[in-house]
Amino acid sequence: MGRSFFRRDPATVARELLGCAMLHCCDGEWLGGWIVETEAYLAEGDPACHAARGRGRSNASMFEPAGTLYVYPIHAKHCVNLVTENAGVGSAVLIRAIEPVWGIDAMMQNRNVSDLRRVTSGPGMICSAMGIDRASDAMDVTRADDWLLTGGHQVADRVTQTPRIGVSRAADLRLRFFVDGNRFVSGLAREHTRPRRDVLGPDKDPSR
Known part of the structure; x- marks a missing residue:
């Protein structure tokens, strides 16, 4: 995926990332899978977006060019976002859930779990499983050798849109997108x- 894919409004990018492959090369092994759940965070009219407070040291990567990683810590874990739109705008897409496909054994070991559904079914789980921390913050995934995002499955007819999870501000905005019926999506079955x-x-392994 080139920069032009990410240089669009975050809701569009969040929807179209579903079904795409996201991989991170960690200790010489590609880890990742298909993106099945995302959330968009808007540059304007969205107080839940970290950019709403203005640019600072902790969120500076949100204002970098589209395709940059914004990785932030929360409760001793990390969440990974892909920056969208033009540099200086401050919008992003949170990767909420991935269907694990590549490097499953290593990811299960990283997570210290035996249940496959507990490997990457949440933003904190994804970072733990795929070896993502603040060292990945501000990485440009359109150029980095140890990151790969590419198209995969066509899921446009299976996308469900709901309010985001765990936000107290702008909680009514329907900016969460997921693949309906996928067993690795977080949240409620209903x-x-x-x-x-x-x-x-x-x-086919996109890392080859």
């Missing part, structure tokens, strides 16, 4: 229109 047991499945 939000889905089909049983939450579907998978996108493996495909």
Whole structure:
């Protein structure tokens, strides 16, 4: 994915990231899978967006060019976002859940879990499983050798849109997107229109 993919409004990017592959090369092994849940954070009219307080040292990467990683700590964990729109704007997409496909054994070990659904079914889980921390903050995924984002599954007809999870401000904005019925999506099963047991499945390894 080139920079032009990310240089659009965050809601569009959040929706179109679903079904795409996201991989991070950690200790020589590619870790990751298919993105199945995202949240958009807007530069304007969105007090839940970290950019709403203005640019500072902790959120500076949000104002970098599209395709930059914004990684922030929360409760001794980390969350990974992809910056959108033009440099200086301050908007991003949070990656909320991934269907694990590549490097599953290593990711399960990183998470110290045996249940596959507890590997990358939440933003903190993703970072723990894929070896993402503040060292990845401000990384340009369109150029970095140890990051890969690429198209994969077409899921446009299966996308559900809801309010975001865990925000107290702008809680009514419907800026969360997920693949309906996918078993790795976080949140409540009743939000889905089909049983939450579907998978996108493996495909050709995009890291090769």
